[in-house]
Amino acid sequence: QSALTQPASVSGSPGQSIIISCTGTSSDVGGYNYVSWYQQHPSKAPKLMIYDVTNRPSGVSDRFSGSKSGNTASLTISGLQAEDEADYYCSSYTSTTTLVIFGAGTKLTVL
Amino acid sequence: QVQLVESGGGVVQPGRSLRLSCAAAGFTFRSYGIHWVRQAPGKGLEWVAVVSHNGGNNHYADSVKGRFTISRDNSKNTLYLDMNSLRVEDTAVYYCAKDGGGMRYFFDYCGQGTLVTVSS
Numbered sequence: 189q190s191a192l193t194q195p196a197s198v199s200g201s202p203g204q205s206i207i208i209s210c211t212g213t214s215s216d217v218g219g220y221n222y223v224s225w226y227q228q229h230p231s232k233a234p235k236l237m238i239y240d241v242t243n244r245p246s247g248v249s250d251r252f253s254g255s256k257s258g259n260t261a262s263l264t265i266s267g268l269q270a271e272d273e274a275d276y277y278c279s280s281y282t283s284t285t286t287l288v289i290f291g292a293g294t295k296l297t298v299l
Numbered sequence: 300q301v302q303l304v305e306s307g308g309g310v311v312q313p314g315r316s317l318r319l320s321c322a323a324a325g326f327t328f329r330s331y332g333i334h335w336v337r338q339a340p341g342k343g344l345e346w347v348a349v350v351s352h353n354g355g356n357n358h359y360a361d362s363v364k365g366r367f368t369i370s371r372d373n374s375k376n377t378l379y380l381d382m383n384s385l386r387v388e389d390t391a392v393y394y395c396a397k398d399g400g401g402m403r404y405f406f407d408y409c410g411q412g413t414l415v416t417v418s419s
Binding site: 191222224226228233234235236239240245277279280281285286287288289290291292293 | 409
């Protein structure tokens with residue numbers, strides 16, 4: 189089972205918006221609304237940012253939003269702030285034998 | 300608040316065994332599925348296994364199937380991962396992660412992780 193495809197890196201200036209894509213197949217991203225996104229700062233545990241494609245847990249800034257079109261999900265971060273600099277991982281339920289797959293991660297740099 | 304505290308990591312030789320534990324607090328442990336997720340040094344996240352709320356249903360990543368066993372003791376609010384026939388490629392930080400509910404396979408809380416190093 190291949191990992192979901194994410195860009196290795198994205199960057200943006202404070203105040204700008206960025207989009208991180210996550211491409212899978214009809215067996216995972218395209219077939220189910222079970223896409224989630226995680227933020228991970230260096231040496232820290234992953235933190236849930238988006239679940240079920242578009243839902244934001246309580247306490248997560250509304251600058252973070254999720255969407256999906258076909259086999260590609262996206263995480264949008266608006267009004268970039270310095271503390272947003274981190275690695276971001278997408279994840280999806282999959283109908284294959286491995287029930288959950290991740291993307292390889294995207295390093296966000298705030299310029 | 301929700302707390303997940305992993306323990307049991309360490310250095311182990313290839314082919315040997317190790318048991319990880321995860322102590323949970325701050326939520327009704329017996330009502331939620333719990334996962335193990337790992338991260339090799341400098342690499343991305345990899346899902347390892349999940350156990351249902353009552354321990355009656357388990358699933359594993361292909362990479363660990365037949366070698367790792369996930370279990371739980373709801374009377375002790377504790378999750379376990381028994382790892383046998385360890386390989387160098389099992390070296391990683393292992394996180395326990397609470398399922399968000401309804402087995403929708405997202406993790407709303409993660410512990411801080413425990414490092415497992417497999418090396419001769």
